Amino acid sequence: MPKRHRAAIVATLATLVSLPAAAHGIAGARFFPVTLTLDDPAVADEASLPTVVYQPNKPGSETDYGFEWDKRLTENFGFAFNDQYRMVRQPAQAGGNLLGWDDPILTFKYQFFENDAHEILASVGVQKEFGGIGAVSHGLADSVGWTQPTLYAGKGLGDLPPGLGLLRPFAITGEFGYQRADVGTSTSPDGARTPNPNFLNIGASVYYDMSYLRSQVKDYGLPEFANHLIPIVEFAYSTPASSQYAGITTTGTVAPGVLYEAAWYQVGLEALIPATHASGSYAGFIAQFHIYLDDLLPGSPLGKPLF
Amino acid sequence: MRQLPLVLLCLFAFAATAEAHARLESASPPVGGTVQAPPKQVAITFSEEVEPVFSTIEVTDAAGKRVDSGKPDRAPDKPQVLVVGLQPLGPGIYRVVWHAVSVDTHRTQGSYSFTVAR
Numbered sequence: 001m002p003k004r005h006r007a008a009i010v011a012t013l014a015t016l017v018s019l020p021a022a023a024h025g026i027a028g029a030r031f032f033p034v035t036l037t038l039d040d041p042a043v044a045d046e047a048s049l050p051t052v053v054y055q056p057n058k059p060g061s062e063t064d065y066g067f068e069w070d071k072r073l074t075e076n077f078g079f080a081f082n083d084q085y086r087m088v089r090q091p092a093q094a095g096g097n098l099l100g101w102d103d104p105i106l107t108f109k110y111q112f113f114e115n116d117a118h119e120i121l122a123s124v125g126v127q128k129e130f131g132g133i134g135a136v137s138h139g140l141a142d143s144v145g146w147t148q149p150t151l152y153a154g155k156g157l158g159d160l161p162p163g164l165g166l167l168r169p170f171a172i173t174g175e176f177g178y179q180r181a182d183v184g185t186s187t188s189p190d191g192a193r194t195p196n197p198n199f200l201n202i203g204a205s206v207y208y209d210m211s212y213l214r215s216q217v218k219d220y221g222l223p224e225f226a227n228h229l230i231p232i233v234e235f236a237y238s239t240p241a242s243s244q245y246a247g248i249t250t251t252g253t254v255a256p257g258v259l260y261e262a263a264w265y266q267v268g269l270e271a272l273i274p275a276t277h278a279s280g281s282y283a284g285f286i287a288q289f290h291i292y293l294d295d296l297l298p299g300s301p302l303g304k305p306l307f
Numbered sequence: 308m309r310q311l312p313l314v315l316l317c318l319f320a321f322a323a324t325a326e327a328h329a330r331l332e333s334a335s336p337p338v339g340g341t342v343q344a345p346p347k348q349v350a351i352t353f354s355e356e357v358e359p360v361f362s363t364i365e366v367t368d369a370a371g372k373r374v375d376s377g378k379p380d381r382a383p384d385k386p387q388v389l390v391v392g393l394q395p396l397g398p399g400i401y402r403v404v405w406h407a408v409s410v411d412t413h414r415t416q417g418s419y420s421f422t423v424a425r
Contacts, residue, residue, distance in 0.1 A: 026328075026415070028416060029415075029417040029418065031328075031330075116416070162420070211330060214331075214332075214338065215330060215331035215332075215417055215419070216338070216417050216418065216419055217338070217339055217419070218340070219333065219334070219337045219338040219339060219340065263327035263354060263355070264327050292327065294413070295327035295328065295411075295413070298411040298412070298413070299411070
C-alpha cells in the first residue's frame with residue numbers, strides 16, 4: 001500500500017479515534033442518542049461493545065474493533081475509557097499485515113448546562129491519549145500522546161412552533177476540541193527533529209428522531225420498527241491548529257446512516273465518506289452496538305452515579 | 308474477539324429483566340390526532356411499567372385551563388398504561404403534558420396535542 005494512502009487512512013481514522021462516541025442524555029422530551037464519529041453532550045453509564053470501523057484503501061484495508069466504557073461519578077460528572085484493536089491489511093511488499101492495539105484514551109466530562117424547555121445540553125471535558133502504550137513499533141499507535149480540552153453541545157428542535165411540527169424531531173449536536181501533543185517535538189534515532197502537530201477537532205451531527213415524531217408530534221401508525229429509527233448524518237474534521245506543519249492538512253468524514261434505538265441498547269450503521277482529498281479515496285463504514293447500562297443494570301454501581 | 312458473539316448473546320438473555328426509561332408508545336386520543344367524539348379520558352401506553360404515584364398527566368384547553376380530573380391511575384391489569392379522566396370537552400385543540408417515572412426510577416417527560424372535531 002503506498003505510504004500516502006496509508007497515511008490518509010491513518011489520518012481519517014485518527015479523526016474518529018480523537019472524537020470517541022459515548023453517552024446519551026435527556027433534556028426535557030429529547031433523548032440524545034449516541035453518535036458514532038463524535039461524542040455527544042451528555043455523561044451517562046454506557047458501553048460500546050464493539051465499534052467496528054472498516055476503511056478500504058486498495059489494494060489494502062483496515063478494520064478496527066473498538067470498545068468504550070462510560071461511567072458517571074456524580075449525576076453530571078463522569079469519565080470514559082476507550083481503545084481499539086487495529087488490523088491493517090496490506091501487500092507483503094508494502095510491509096504485510098499489521099495487528100495491534102492503539103493507544104488508550106481517557107475522557108473526563110462535566111455536564112454544566114441543561115435546559116429542558118429548549119432541549120439543550122452542554123458539557124466540557126478533557127480527553128487524554130496515553131502515547132506509547134499501544135503498538136507503536138508497528139505504527140499502529142503514537143509514541144507521543146495528546147491532551148484535548150473539548151466543548152460539547154446539543155439542541156433539539158422541539159421548541160419550534162406547532163406550524164413547523166414535522167421539523168421538531170430534528171436535533172443537532174456538536175463537538176469542538178483543541179488537541180495538543182504532549183511533546184512538541186520528537187527526535188528520531190538519527191537525530192532528526194519532527195514536530196508533533198496540534199489539531200482542532202470539530203464534529204457535528206444532524207438527525208431525525210422517529211420516536212420523537214411518534215410521541216411528541218403525531219402518531220402516523222407506522223410499523224413499530226420504524227418508530228425506533230433515527231436517520232442521521234455526522235461530520236467529523238481534524239485540521240492542523242497552525243500552518244507550521246508541512247504536509248499535514250485537514251482530514252474528515254461525512255457519515256450518513258441510521259441508528260436503531262431500543263430500550264437498553266442502540267445499534268448504529270453509517271457510511272464513512274472521505275470529506276477531503278487527504279482523507280482517502282474510498283468509502284468505508286462504521287458500526288456500533290451500544291449498551292445503556294442505566295437501563296440494563298439500574299440498581300447496580302455500573303448503572304448509576306457512584307456518588 | 309471470538310467471544311464477542313457469546314457475550315452479546317448473554318447480554319440479550321440477561322436483558323429480559325432489564326427496565327428502561329418509559330417512553331410513550333401510543334396514546335388515546337392519539338398523539339397529534341383528531342377525534343370526532345369528546346373523549347372521557349386520556350390514556351398513555353408507555354414502553355415500561357410506570358409508577359402512578361410519581362407520574363402526572365395534565366390536560367389543558369386552548370386557554371390553558373386544566374380539563375383533567377387530577378392524578379392519573381394505572382389501568383387495571385396494564386402496568387404500562389396511565390389513565391386520567393377528563394371533564395366534558397368541547398371542540399378544540401387540547402394539550403397533554405406528561406411526566407412519568409418508571410419502576411426503575413428513571414424520569415421521562417413529553418407533551419403533545421389532540422383535537423376534538425367540531
